[in-house]
Amino acid sequence: MRILGISAHYHDSAAGLLIDGLPVCAVEEERLSRRKNDAAFPLSAIEWCLDYAKLAPEDLDAVVFYEKPMLKFERILTMALRNFPHTWRSFPRAMKNALGEKLWVKGIITSQLGVPAKRILFTEHHQSHAAAAFYPSPYAEAAILTADGVGEWATLSLGRGSKQDGIELLRELRFPHSLGMLYSTFTAYLGFPVNEGEYKVIGLASYGKPSRANEVRKIVRRTKDGAFSLDLDYFDFHAAARRSYSPKLEETFGPARDPWEPLDLGSSDGMRFADVAASVQLVLEELLIDLARSLQQETKLEALCLGGGVALNSVANARLLRETGFKSLYVPCAPGDAGCALGAALWADRMHFKNPHRELPDHPYWGPAVDEDLGRIAREDGLPVLDLPDEAALVNRIADELAQGRIVGWMQGASELGPRALGHRSILAAPQDVAMREQLNRSIKYREEFRPFAPAVPVEHARRYFELPEGGERLGRFMSGVFPVRPEFRERLKAVTHVDGSARVQAVEEKTAPLFHALLTAYGERSGIPVLLNTSFNLAGEPIVNRSIEGYSTFRRSGIDLLVAGRTLVAKKEAA
């Protein structure tokens, strides 16, 4: 059975293909269109998936959209009515937005792909998240928690999954009460772009003290059944289109930061923003922990699968693993909406068509493979090119270069699904010096100084350098948890140790990423520590690179010293 899953029209559109119950490929539209967070109908991603599997649209048994457009429209309309007359400005915009394209998904799929309407299915948004979180996990049974901004009505779902009996979502929290909206409102308040700047809030939080946590707790009231409700006096996202927080939020926490203002952590305002970030982060963690703990007590299960955009909060994930009673925690490589493309297809396959479960390959590399154009392109520009004879030679050469302090753009195999670069489209560097971090921020990533860089380490060495709890390696596999760097190694891992002594560790398994694992090992033989700084291969405002020409253009415009695609190595003239 061939099922195509699609997510689109909010952010991070994607397509994924399932054949006989197993994922074959998946890619975000942005990687092909080169527009960051592309929300357009993912026609390029769909075409790539079908080409990859050598299928025509008519070969598909079903096309599954990741949410129910009419149900979502019902929520938008209902909120406009409930908040009448405050919604008079946002109503025309919301209607034009919905009526323009989002409501006609079935027609778009039919016209773009030529698939008969009867083969088009619609899962609920949180069903897609739940399936994306549970089915790829290694557990036969697990509790499921999904949380994001909003799908149709649900913003958070609790449930349980069994590979044999399927997924049962037990209860849900509904819009406007939303952990994702809480966090993104504070993201906007702190002057960062919503759906993109949440990572910055997490990074900033480590610089502050949660001194405003009580004030945040006041606006997130707990309900008798263990859920919560937002005090809507502090928010405007449910009624206004212009901004998501109300004047009352500014009265409580002080004036919001203008996005253009530099964030100076040496100033009182800068520290105020850091304290607010720390406070909202703490409250988010508390809420998640309470919800997960009660779910564990209710289900008595040992494993938790976490999905939705909130699952990208790696600091909260680590606490969930340590403090909720679950012995293991699984976060998929793409817990956000992009992962819903595969999630929707999986839900349809297991729950709708009742196909038996098949164990899924446990890796994040579902995208297009790197091409072989790099050598030709670089030679045309007169750059030195080296084609290395085998992987061993490649690994040794790159390990030598990294040990000498070079910054390497590293492209290997199929690209990752999801927002993390996990060793197939990565920028790699030595992790020892703060100077390296500053160089990366200044000449490559062009981003705020307070954002940390992540380390990658072979899984068998992870505990030596990082304080991982039980299940930490599993969480670190897709870089989904933040853990303390062991104090004795912090000096030698300065470039990847955050201000609070933590790091978002990637624990690399040999069977999942053999070449990257070999590189880490070879680097360890030279430096004494098999840890590399691993950051996504892109510049600010651009999607992660996909083809070698995109890696090459990034290499030419930044301070990267060496570029590797497959076994071809290109150096800048001064580094050759």
Add this chain to the structure above:
Amino acid sequence: MGVRVAPSLFDRLLRPLHRWVWLDAHRRGKKLLRFAETEAAGGRDLVRAAELTEDALLRRLYLRHSQDEHRHAALFLGRAREVLQGATGEAFEANWLAPGERGFDDLRVGKQSQDALLAFLHLSEKAAAGRFALYRSLLSNDPQTRDLFGRILEDEAFHMSYTRSQLARISPRKQGLRLWQSRAGRIWKAYLRVATAIASLFGTILLTAQYFLVLPVFVLLAKRSARNEPDGFARSRGRGDLKSQH
């Protein structure tokens, strides 16, 4: 090929309006911020053009051009911050008067032929250079911003020059035709944008009228149902019917 940078007749006619627009510090700062965004977006378009071309010389030129645009974005942002720090209050903004380097046009890099893209870029750069020259002449009260435009103008002159010479290289016989097609395309797209904006305005008026005339009937029901909704969790909807969009 000679490069002449001069404001267009339209912009010259609007000179008093442009002077008024640039007079207020807050508005000036916001405008510079907008230019920073436009330059950064233009830089990304050029990166895409570099990635898509098979012509090595063009690739190098596009990459250099994109780096210039990113540098301009940083310069505009830096100056905007300085201007805004000293400015107070909100001033009325008239961004439609100065939409930035790409004007009202929307660049679709992957959908244009190489010569059409060069013609488009040449005209965009020419228009931007003319406008920047006008702004420079208006900013006697803000010498730092005036000098910034002066520095950026030097790059714009190079961009105008290389796009024109490369168009002549790539399409020696049809270069004139491509430029005229591009001019016509800019006018057509500007018309479409204006028409879309007018249609959108009509849509807003109609929807707002419906909001106040039709919706109130249902508001009471919606508010009552909201009051009856219990706090906290609700039961999930179950497995549902995947054929339904609701």
